[in-house]
Amino acid sequence: MLTKIPNNKNNHFVNHDLKPPLKWAGGKRWLLPHLLPILQKFENKRLVEPFCGGLAVALGLKPKQALLNDINALVINFYKCLQFGLQTNLLMANNETLYYQYRLRLNDLIASGNSDGSESAELFYYLNRSGYNGLSRFNSKGQFNVPFGRYKTINYLQDFSGYKEVFKNWQFLACDFEQLIIRSDDIVYADPPYDVQFTKYAKEDFTWHDQERLANWLGKLNVPVVVSNQATSRIIKLYKKLGFRINKLSAPRMISCNGNRAEAMEILAFKNIS
Numbered sequence: 001m002l003t004k005i006p007n008n009k010n011n012h013f014v015n016h017d018l019k020p021p022l023k024w025a026g027g028k029r030w031l032l033p034h035l036l037p038i039l040q041k042f043e044n045k046r047l048v049e050p051f052c053g054g055l056a057v058a059l060g061l062k063p064k065q066a067l068l069n070d071i072n073a074l075v076i077n078f079y080k081c082l083q084f085g086l087q088t089n090l091l092m093a094n095n096e097t098l099y100y101q102y103r104l105r106l107n108d109l110i111a112s113g114n115s116d117g118s119e120s121a122e123l124f125y126y127l128n129r130s131g132y133n134g135l136s137r138f139n140s141k142g143q144f145n146v147p148f149g150r151y152k153t154i155n156y157l158q159d160f161s162g163y164k165e166v167f168k169n170w171q172f173l174a175c176d177f178e179q180l181i182i183r184s185d186d187i188v189y190a191d192p193p194y195d196v197q198f199t200k201y202a203k204e205d206f207t208w209h210d211q212e213r214l215a216n217w218l219g220k221l222n223v224p225v226v227v228s229n230q231a232t233s234r235i236i237k238l239y240k241k242l243g244f245r246i247n248k249l250s251a252p253r254m255i256s257c258n259g260n261r262a263e264a265m266e267i268l269a270f271k272n273i274s
Contacts (some may be wrong), residue, residue, distance in 0.1 A: 023134030024054025030252045032060040042187045042224055050177035051191050066170040069180055072136055074124045076174040081121040085161040090122040092156040099130050099148045107143045129154055178217055187224040194230040215242055224272045231265035244269040
């Protein structure tokens with residue numbers, strides 16, 4: 001059973017107000033009780049997330065400074081627009097016809113190289129909230145291809161100005177993790193696409209080669225590092241070989257194998273953390 005996050009009003013890492021603005025498959029809000037005691041020791045450091053995804057960890061921990069990266073440029077464009085206090089008048093309704101009209105328009109922007117800016121951010125937000133299961137999925141041409149969701153009701157935001165102050169000292173990038181410049185005053189939390197069959201979260205797939213490349217890059221950093229991933233045997237072997245300390249956790253979801261249902265197991269791997 002997970003412990004509750006301490007309600008310490010003097011701890012700037014804890015944010016009780018803002019929720020992640022996007023739905024995100026595999027989000028990490030459930031991990032905060034495990035991450036908070038670790039990251040509290042490094043509250044004066046800059047938080048670096050090479051795979052920031054739905055932003056659950058950054059918004060849950062609320063660091064003063066952060067470098068938040070994701071290969072998904074649409075996600076990063078959305079967050080950058082939130083930095084400027086995005087407000088939208090885009091019609092938002094839980095309607096299948098409207099969904100596919102907006103998806104077509106977003107893919108037109110992607111194809112024409114005009115997917116930066118507020119229109120793309122507004123469309124992406126609507127598609128994320130209305131699409132199936134909070135997925136962010138793309139085909140080999142970089143086209144967003146998530147189908148319409150099946151929600152009874154959806155709460156849409158149109159005024160995102162509340163995020164502006166929190167995001168003020170956060171930097172958002174969309175690049176490969178190896179391009180990030182890590183400073184001596186950083187702490188890195190990496191939550192890559194898991195070691196599972198589906199990894200098509202961007203135009204480029206995240207393969208086993210990328211899992212190894214990431215692990216080796218993280219292993220060479222001389223700063224505190226925390227990694228989460230699926231607890232497959234080869235992931236555990238990979239990080240142990242690189243000197244990481246491994247903790248196993250039961251995730252709040254189930255996996256099915258041959259008709260049997262069992263708890264999904266994940267790992268937290270640590271390096272340069274006593």
